[in-house]
Amino acid sequence: MSADSIHVELDPASELVNPFARPVGPAAIVIFGAAGDLTKRKLIPALCNLSSDNLLAPEFAILGIGRTALDTASYRERVAEDIQKYATHEIAPEVSKALVERVHYLAGDFNDPKTYEGIRAQLAEFDKKHGTRGNHLYYLSTAPEHFAGIVEQLGAAGLVTEKDGQWRRVIVEKPFGHDLDSAIELNAKLRTVLRESQIYRIDHYLGKETVQNILVFRFANGMFEPVWNRQYIDNVQITVAESLGVEGRGGYYDTAGALRDMVPNHLLQLLALVAMEPPTSFEAEAVREEKAKVLRAIQPLSPERVLTDTVRGQYGEGYTDGKKVAAYRSEDRVPPKSNTETFVAMKLSVDNWRFADVPFYLRTGKRMARRVSEIAIQFRRPPLLLFRNTPVEHLSRNVLVIRVQPDEGITLRFGAKIPGPSVRMSNVAMDFRYKDHFKQAPSTGYETLIYDCIKGDPTLFQRADMVEMGWGIVKPMLEVWGALPPRNFPNYSSGTWGPKEADELLDRDGRKWRKIEE
Numbered sequence: 001m002s003a004d005s006i007h008v009e010l011d012p013a014s015e016l017v018n019p020f021a022r023p024v025g026p027a028a029i030v031i032f033g034a035a036g037d038l039t040k041r042k043l044i045p046a047l048c049n050l051s052s053d054n055l056l057a058p059e060f061a062i063l064g065i066g067r068t069a070l071d072t073a074s075y076r077e078r079v080a081e082d083i084q085k086y087a088t089h090e091i092a093p094e095v096s097k098a099l100v101e102r103v104h105y106l107a108g109d110f111n112d113p114k115t116y117e118g119i120r121a122q123l124a125e126f127d128k129k130h131g132t133r134g135n136h137l138y139y140l141s142t143a144p145e146h147f148a149g150i151v152e153q154l155g156a157a158g159l160v161t162e163k164d165g166q167w168r169r170v171i172v173e174k175p176f177g178h179d180l181d182s183a184i185e186l187n188a189k190l191r192t193v194l195r196e197s198q199i200y201r202i203d204h205y206l207g208k209e210t211v212q213n214i215l216v217f218r219f220a221n222g223m224f225e226p227v228w229n230r231q232y233i234d235n236v237q238i239t240v241a242e243s244l245g246v247e248g249r250g251g252y253y254d255t256a257g258a259l260r261d262m263v264p265n266h267l268l269q270l271l272a273l274v275a276m277e278p279p280t281s282f283e284a285e286a287v288r289e290e291k292a293k294v295l296r297a298i299q300p301l302s303p304e305r306v307l308t309d310t311v312r313g314q315y316g317e318g319y320t321d322g323k324k325v326a327a328y329r330s331e332d333r334v335p336p337k338s339n340t341e342t343f344v345a346m347k348l349s350v351d352n353w354r355f356a357d358v359p360f361y362l363r364t365g366k367r368m369a370r371r372v373s374e375i376a377i378q379f380r381r382p383p384l385l386l387f388r389n390t391p392v393e394h395l396s397r398n399v400l401v402i403r404v405q406p407d408e409g410i411t412l413r414f415g416a417k418i419p420g421p422s423v424r425m426s427n428v429a430m431d432f433r434y435k436d437h438f439k440q441a442p443s444t445g446y447e448t449l450i451y452d453c454i455k456g457d458p459t460l461f462q463r464a465d466m467v468e469m470g471w472g473i474v475k476p477m478l479e480v481w482g483a484l485p486p487r488n489f490p491n492y493s494s495g496t497w498g499p500k501e502a503d504e505l506l507d508r509d510g511r512k513w514r515k516i517e518e
Contacts, residue, residue: 024454026059028123028132032110032150033141034064034075038173040082042204043141046446048083048091051099055451059131063122064105065115075105088443102130110146116157123159134166137454144175148189155193162198171200171453174265175256176462179478180471187464200453201467205266205373206460207445209434210408214273214375215287217402217410224400225278227379229354234397237361237376237514238270240404241368243320245494246342250333257340259312259477262364264470268295269462270404271360274375275350284459288466295469297352306480311501313343314486315367318494325367325494339485342366343492345502346477347509359509363502367494369516373404376514396427399514409433 029047031039050056064075080100083091106122108115126132138154140147151170154160160168172190177183190199205211218225227233240262246253253261272291279286301309316327329336343365350360377400401411412430452460462470492499497513506512 021053021055021451023055023057024451025135026057026131026133027135027137027454028061028063028126028130029137029139029450029454030063030065030119030123031139031141032065032146033143034105035066035068035070035078036141038141039064040078041086042444042446043139043450044079044082045086045088046444046450048087048095048099049089049443049447050451051095052091053447055447059133060102061126061130061132062099062103063119063126064103065108065110065119066105067107067109069107070105071107072103072105076100076103079103110142110150111153113153113157116153116159120157120159134164135454136160136166136168137171137450138169139171140173142173144173144177147172148186151190151193160194160198167198167456169198169200169453169456170194171202171449173202175260176201176265176467177471178256178260180468180475183467183471187468191464196464197458199464200449200458201462201464202449203265203269203460203462204445204449205404206269207443207447207449208404208408209443210402210404210410211270211273212448212460213410214402215282219278230356230358232379233355233358234378234380235359235361235509235511236271236274237378238267238274238363238374239376239513239516240266240270240364240373241371241497241516242366243368243371243495245315245325245328245367246331246334248332250331253342254334254338254340258342258344258364258366259474259481263344263346263362263474264467265462267362267364268470268473270375271298271348271350271362274377275352275355275360277354282459284457287459288463292463292466292469294350294352295466295473297350298473299349299351301348301473301476303476303480306476309347309505310477311343311345311499311505312341312481312486313345313365313492313499313502314338314340314489315342315365315492315494316490318367318496320367320495327490327494328367329490339489341481341486343368343498343502345498345505347505348473359511361506361511361513363498363513365492365498369495369497371406372516374516375402375404376400377402378511378514401514407433408435 031043033039047056047062070078080096083096104122106115106118108118123136127134136159140150142150160170162168177186218228272294275294276290277293279290314328317330318325328334328342329338343363345361345363348360348362350358379398381397399413401413403409403411410432413427449460452458491501503513
């Protein structure tokens with residue numbers, strides 16, 4: 001195969017070929033932070049998967065920008081090693097080779113105008129050598145304090161000006177600000193250089209197949225949409241749990257915490273997908289506007305409700321996978337008296353016609369019993385009257401569970417009669433697993449997002465107002481928790497499902513967290 005192309009021909013019967021998606025057009029990707037963890041663990045493997053699926057155009061190139069002193073040859077060696085180490089499945093040698101030969105590297109300071117002169121020269125060479133036609137995607141895989149500065153430098157160098165049909169887009173990684181004021185400020189700075197249509201605020205959770213499938217599941221199946229409302233749904237539980245601790249990221253994590261790290265983006269995006277109204281089409285703005293309406297409908301938390309309807313926790317020592325693990329305050333680069341939360345639970349209310357009076361319970365944390373992300377829709381119990389003369393003493397709720405990770409799929413739990421002469425019931429499950437049905441190779445979650453950005457489809461990316469609304473929802477929690485430091489940290493053991501206060505949050509409503517099987 002020619003080294004000039006990464007458009008690899010595969011067997012049409014291959015499981016990796018998508019018969020419906022088409023290759024994106026010519027483009028050059030500039031990755032700021034190219035020597036970092038995200039690039040080697042997620043971005044490069046994602047680009048490999050896109051290449052394997054024939055979804056990248058032959059006119060394609062990658063320019064890595066980093067402060068690490070490397071040249072292109074040594075960086076290519078790193079990339080080749082990273083593909084071997086972090087690829088989600090076996091990559092054909094010709095695919096890997098072709099991708100590596102399209103990778104270039106430029107060492108430089110993000111704040112130095114000379115770096116951007118080098119970028120301009122390299123991109124001009126790409127246009128001539130690889131036919132990228134002036135289409136440039138800038139991926140900010142850096143610490144958040146560099147976001148605004150990089151965009152300002154790109155603007156000053158004329159690298160984001162669109163003309164003659166060329167497009168210029170910027171992907172901004174999370175965290176997008178650390179509170180409402182900083183998010184508003186960052187949005188303002190980006191929009192002094194870029195149009196909103198050029199800004200792609202990424203949330204990798206929205207690249208996961210199961211998350212995207214929520215829209216198809218809800219709106220393409222006539223049996224579910226009629227019962228997707230307050231008349232039939234009792235409560236919704238969203239759990240995003242990790243069994244790992246901070247894993248060497250104590251310095252960053254202690255300035256963020258579970259609330260900032262997970263709720264304004266991941267959890268609220270999942271909530272919006274569950275609660276949104278049917279969009280008029282799958283066009284980007286139609287979908288994003290319906291999600292924005294949900295965020296606007298979430299009842300603001302008063303300081304009093306923060307005290308009653310939210311819970312924070314911090315893990316102590318305990319056991320994970322049978323091994324003893326340290327408390328958060330003993331982790332590297334974490335202050336010994338840190339009050340940063342590693343667990344958050346809350347009760348939110350969506351004040352609209354569809355979900356009024358249906359509580360949404362959200363929880364997320366580190367060092368929990370297992371790694372799992374799921375959405376559990378718990379339906380109302382039917383009347384017991386019919387069963388009054390049978391051994392059935394109570395009726396369980398039907399539960400629809402959408403598993404986001406790690407075992408992607410959907411389970412519906414319902415009651416069935418136990419065989420025998422008397423009427424006895426047991427809960428059974430209908431279970432669908434992506435890996436069993438579609439036989440697809442694993443992905444990083446970034447493939448769809450990178451593909452959509454090159455294609456110019458912002459459906460799965462957050463608008464400025466959505467980011468600000470997310471921070472606005474958690475602002476009362478940040479303020480109250482900042483004014484009232486916790487007195488009982490650590491308050492849950494590693495390897496458990498969080499502090500007892502999280503259970504009490506639901507107990508007061510006569511409910512319980514769904515038991516997640518090991």
